[in-house]
Amino acid sequence: xxxxxxxxxxxxxxxxxxxxxxxxxxxxxxxxxxxxxxxxxxxxxxxxxxxxxxxxxxxxxxxxxxxxxxxxxxxxxxxxxxxxxxxxxxxxxxxxxxxxxxxxxxxxxxxxxxxxxxxxxxxxxxxxxxxxxxxxxxxxxxxxxxxxxxxxxxxxxxxxxxx
Amino acid sequence: xxxxxxxxxxxxxxxxxxxxxxxxxxxxxxxxxxxxxxxxxxxxxxxxxxxxxxxxxxxxxxxxxxxxxxxxxxxxxxxxxxxxxxxxxxxxxxxxxxxxxxxxxxxxxxxxxxxxxxxxxxxxxxxxxxxxxxxxxxxxxxxxxxxxxxxxxxxxxxxxxxxxxxxxxxxxxxxxxxxxxxxxxxxxxxxxxxx
Numbered sequence: 001x002x003x004x005x006x007x008x009x010x011x012x013x014x015x016x017x018x019x020x021x022x023x024x025x026x027x028x029x030x031x032x033x034x035x036x037x038x039x040x041x042x043x044x045x046x047x048x049x050x051x052x053x054x055x056x057x058x059x060x061x062x063x064x065x066x067x068x069x070x071x072x073x074x075x076x077x078x079x080x081x082x083x084x085x086x087x088x089x090x091x092x093x094x095x096x097x098x099x100x101x102x103x104x105x106x107x108x109x110x111x112x113x114x115x116x117x118x119x120x121x122x123x124x125x126x127x128x129x130x131x132x133x134x135x136x137x138x139x140x141x142x143x144x145x146x147x148x149x150x151x152x153x154x155x156x157x158x159x160x161x162x163x
Numbered sequence: 164x165x166x167x168x169x170x171x172x173x174x175x176x177x178x179x180x181x182x183x184x185x186x187x188x189x190x191x192x193x194x195x196x197x198x199x200x201x202x203x204x205x206x207x208x209x210x211x212x213x214x215x216x217x218x219x220x221x222x223x224x225x226x227x228x229x230x231x232x233x234x235x236x237x238x239x240x241x242x243x244x245x246x247x248x249x250x251x252x253x254x255x256x257x258x259x260x261x262x263x264x265x266x267x268x269x270x271x272x273x274x275x276x277x278x279x280x281x282x283x284x285x286x287x288x289x290x291x292x293x294x295x296x297x298x299x300x301x302x303x304x305x306x307x308x309x310x311x312x313x314x315x316x317x318x319x320x321x322x323x324x325x326x327x328x329x330x331x332x333x334x335x336x337x338x339x340x341x342x343x344x345x346x347x348x349x350x351x352x353x354x355x356x357x358x
Contacts, residue, residue: 007166036166040175065220072250141169149355157345157348
């Protein structure tokens with residue numbers, strides 16, 4: 001089947017932001033992202049004290065690619081899935097967990113955030129986000145973009161790429 | 164299939180450059196990256212082998228600007244062309260909104276062009292998609308080769324029904340690169356709100 005678009009809107013978006021905020025507080029992580037499996041950022045939060053984040057587009061794209069490869073690896077080994085992925089360097093770490101079929105939770109943390117806490121609260125946050133993603137997919141809002149949008153976008157294309 | 168973030172007022176589209184190995188997919192993205200002004204592009208990510216063959220994908224985010232209050236963005240990807248990287252190619256096609264098929268004009272790559280198109284059709288089918296359902300642009304690259312095949316011959320093996328818009332290119336010199344990107348972007352935008 002054609003993959004449906006995951007669109008966050010209004011109260012659902014706010015709920016996702018609340019989940020990300022709580023995950024940051026509970027884990028001590030720097031950045032929390034809710035991304036779709038295609039690699040687009042749906043929502044993100046940064047800890048108040050955290051420095052400027054890395055490019056989120058690139059981060060989300062690489063995480064989604066990595067998650068897809070991890071899922072393919074699981075299947076090769078006869079598993080339905082490997083649910084979480086943790087990368088830990090000397091100073092920085094990355095925690096990725098499935099938020100249902102269509103989305104992922106990403107937590108970027110440093111050496112001050114205990115991995116146990118990141119995993120425990122990360123798992124809870126991912127479960128909450130999975131429910132939000134499910135609701136978003138069940139009730140997609142109507143995108144009210146019309147001919148005017150398409151015309152204006154085409155004009156910008158001319159400006160960026162030439163006539 | 165675009166990803167819409169209402170809260171941030173963003174619409175994101177995924178465009179994938181597909182084609183046989185060494186046909187010039189990465190060269191297209193490198194040219195675009197070198198010519199798009201700062202502030203309108205993100206960081207280019209290349210997952211390549213030591214000899215610069217694409218291993219997993221290349222990625223380049225482009226900002227079109229704001230349209231009716233929505234920031235509109237294109238995420239450009241390439242797939243690895245070598246035949247044994249099919250698992251990667253399949254993964255990259257997930258959620259694709261538009262495709263640029265980069266064909267090679269060299270006579271000894273005619274068969275590789277045809278096989279790559281067949282492979283793309285098979286991989287799309289795994290996501291429930293048909294080539295006919297998507298905006299696809301055919302770029303016939305390496306037109307500067309002295310022994311370059313006629314465009315019609317390349318087209319005959321990858322798109323015998325002549326369904327896709329065709330652009331001739333020399334990606335190393337940037338010829339046809341923006342024209343191809345513009346056409347696929349235009350076709351992708353034309354579907355917004357209609358599907």
